[in-house]
Amino acid sequence: MEEDREILEPYELLYSDLISLSSIDNVLESSSSSSSSPSNNGEIERLEAVRRAIMEALGPTGPGLLAITGVPNAAHLRRTLLPLGRDLALLNNDDRKRILKVIAPA
Numbered sequence: 001m002e003e004d005r006e007i008l009e010p011y012e013l014l015y016s017d018l019i020s021l022s023s024i025d026n027v028l029e030s031s032s033s034s035s036s037s038p039s040n041n042g043e044i045e046r047l048e049a050v051r052r053a054i055m056e057a058l059g060p061t062g063p064g065l066l067a068i069t070g071v072p073n074a075a076h077l078r079r080t081l082l083p084l085g086r087d088l089a090l091l092n093n094d095d096r097k098r099i100l101k102v103i104a105p106a
């Protein structure tokens with residue numbers, strides 16, 4: 001019996017857009033305090049469209065996948081960080097919690 005298989009396509013997000021979205025509140029504050037130019041308004045609208053697309057991709061009807069493209073030094077980061085991920089996964093729970101708490105404090 002053959003199952004119907006669905007091919008899931010990730011939403012491709014530029015790294016630069018991800019960085020811009022992470023600081024969009026600063027962009028919104030600066031545009032409201034100064035005279036907003038049409039190009040700035042256009043950029044804010046574009047980022048809002050990207051944010052909506054991300055939420056749709058991660059929502060209940062989306063594939064739940066994002067692909068971040070254009071990451072600077074991606075090959076170097078991959079070679080450096082992937083082996084560390086394996087090492088982290090093999091640590092006992094207490095050591096892993098201690099390391100992750102240092103890396104990302106609450």
